[in-house]
Amino acid sequence: xxxxxxxxxxxxxxxxxxxxxxxxxxxxxxxxxxxxxxxxxxxxxxxxxxxxxxxxxxxxxxxxxxxxxxxxxxxxxxxxxxxxxxxxxxxxxxxxxxxxxxxxxxxxxxxx
Amino acid sequence: xxxxxxxxxxxxxxxxxxxxxxxxxxxxxxxxxxxxxxxxxxxxxxxxxxxxxxxxxxxxxxxxxxxxxxxxxxxxxxxxxxxxxxxxxxxxxxxxxxxxxxxxxxxxxxxxxxxx
Numbered sequence: 001x002x003x004x005x006x007x008x009x010x011x012x013x014x015x016x017x018x019x020x021x022x023x024x025x026x027x028x029x030x031x032x033x034x035x036x037x038x039x040x041x042x043x044x045x046x047x048x049x050x051x052x053x054x055x056x057x058x059x060x061x062x063x064x065x066x067x068x069x070x071x072x073x074x075x076x077x078x079x080x081x082x083x084x085x086x087x088x089x090x091x092x093x094x095x096x097x098x099x100x101x102x103x104x105x106x107x108x109x110x111x112x
Numbered sequence: 113x114x115x116x117x118x119x120x121x122x123x124x125x126x127x128x129x130x131x132x133x134x135x136x137x138x139x140x141x142x143x144x145x146x147x148x149x150x151x152x153x154x155x156x157x158x159x160x161x162x163x164x165x166x167x168x169x170x171x172x173x174x175x176x177x178x179x180x181x182x183x184x185x186x187x188x189x190x191x192x193x194x195x196x197x198x199x200x201x202x203x204x205x206x207x208x209x210x211x212x213x214x215x216x217x218x219x220x221x222x223x224x225x226x227x228x
Contacts, residue, residue: 036219043118043205043219044156090155098144098209100217102155 002027004093006103013081014111021076021106023065023091032094033074035065037087038105044090050074061085081110114210115139118220125196126228133191133223135206141186142208146217147179150203162189196227 003026013019025031032051036044048059055067065076074091091103115138125131135145143164148156160181161169168181178200180192189208193200203224207217 041203041222041224043116043221044207046218094217098217099146099158099161100156100207101158104155105153 002031002093002101004033004091004101004103006089006091006106008106009104010107010109012109012111015083016080019078019081019085019108019110021089021091021108023074023076023103024072025074025091025093026072027093031067031074033065033067034092034094034100035059035063035074035076036090036092038090039087047076047089081108083110083112086110114208114216114218116206116208116218116220118204118206118223120223121221122224122226124226124228127197128195130192130194131196131225133193133204133206133225135189135191135208135220137187137208137210137218140208140210142189142210143186144209145183145189146207146209147181147189147191148205148207150205150222152203156205159191193225196225198227201225201227 005024034049035047038044047063048057050057050067058064063078089106092100094100117136119134145162147159150156158171159174162181162183164183170176183189203222205222207219210216
């Protein structure tokens with residue numbers, strides 16, 4: 001069965017420092033991986049996706065993610081965090097019948 | 113663009129009543145929409161897949177008679193919570209597949225349902 005794991009409930013980082021939000025996947029076949037961000041009482045906003053092609057994917061708001069097949073990971077990164085990046089981040093796999101299977105979410109807190 | 117709206121954004125209803133939530137794709141047609149439920153500080157749980165012109169496909173454990181889904185047009189899907197109870201209080205989010213292309217889901221802003 002396909003699954004997505006986000007091992008960290010919360011990530012704390014100082015403004016200006018690089019950030020990483022971790023995601024690992026377990027799927028049969030090719031993974032179709034996504035990152036979404038959610039602000040309080042709001043729906044999900046798409047950040048980026050990996051379907052095929054370059055392993056390094058660049059997305060919205062300066063975020064990027066690297067698909068690593070050997071480590072079955074798709075970690076979200078940003079070189080310099082902003083306080084406004086503080087939100088809930090979800091990794092998801094969309095490999096089955098267009099359904100998205102979400103990870104548990106990671107709360108990112110960027111401190112001034 | 114690809115914009116999905118939900119209405120209402122917030123609703124409070126009394127136990128035993130029914131409430132309808134609308135999900136609209138504003139600038140594209142969507143043959144498939146999805147309904148999710150999110151509990152506080154938790155991930156999204158897929159409730160059902162809504163297909164235009166046919167019956168919705170419900171995930172295991174989701175009561176189809178309680179959560180009625182209708183996808184009558186290519187731009188509108190509705191979720192009706194029937195005989196609501198306080199445990200139905202949650203954040204409901206819909207998404208829509210754009211143009212039938214796999215993996216391009218666009219999410220609505222969500223509806224906060226509170227059952228008193």
